[in-house]
Amino acid sequence: MQFWVYILRCRDGTYYTGHTDDLEKRMAEHAQGLGSDWTRRHRPVELVWCEDAPTRYEALAFERRVKNWSRAKKEALIAGDWKRVGYFAKPPHERPSTSLGTNEIVDLQMTSDLQESFVPSEVEARMRGVGEGGR
Numbered sequence: 001m002q003f004w005v006y007i008l009r010c011r012d013g014t015y016y017t018g019h020t021d022d023l024e025k026r027m028a029e030h031a032q033g034l035g036s037d038w039t040r041r042h043r044p045v046e047l048v049w050c051e052d053a054p055t056r057y058e059a060l061a062f063e064r065r066v067k068n069w070s071r072a073k074k075e076a077l078i079a080g081d082w083k084r085v086g087y088f089a090k091p092p093h094e095r096p097s098t099s100l101g102t103n104e105i106v107d108l109q110m111t112s113d114l115q116e117s118f119v120p121s122e123v124e125a126r127m128r129g130v131g132e133g134g135r
Contacts, residue, residue, distance in 0.1 A: 001021055002021070002052050002053075002054075003019060003020070003021050003052065003053045003054070003055065003056050003058070003059035004019060004020050004021070004023045004026075004050050004051070004052055004053070004059065005017070005018075005019045005050065005051050005053055005059050005062045005063050005066070006018055006019070006020070006023065006026075006047060006049065006050040006051075007047075007048050007049040007050070007066070007074060007077070007078060008030060008039060008045040008046060008047055008048065009045065009046045009048045010038075010039065010042035010043070010044075010045050011042055011043060011044055011045070012042055014042060015048075015071070015074050016030075016036065016038055016039050016042070016045065017063050017066045017067045017074075018036070018063060019053075019056070019059035019060055019062070019063040020059075021056065023050060027047055030043075030045050031043070031044070031045070048078050049077060049078045069088070070088055072084075072088050073085055073088035073089065076088060
């Protein structure tokens with residue numbers, strides 16, 4: 001059986017992260033306002049990212065991890081930008097300075113070493129390898 005971790009963008013720009021074993025059915029439930037109080041109150045929603053996982057345990061573990069991420073880190077994941085995910089994985093005081101130092105806009109030239117220094121979790125490493133296969 002295949003499981004999915006997904007991120008929805010709600011009408012107000014917030015994100016909802018979930019997991020399921022039937023992505024089409026779950027998206028239909030969110031569209032109808034069933035199953036999640038958050039998405040029911042913030043419809044319509046749009047699927048902006050999803051990735052498969054081999055077990056429910058891995059899907060749930062990745063969902064729980066992503067739910068706690070900052071908006072900027074989730075947007076980096078949605079964009080498939082692992083360099084930015086790695087940047088936002090660091091505590092703010094350990095991040096290289098941006099030109100203004102007042103926001104989370106990343107100058108990727110300044111952070112070229114971040115990809116090498118980021119060590120993803122087992123789930124992220126597996127999903128990163130799967131995602132690079134061109135799906």
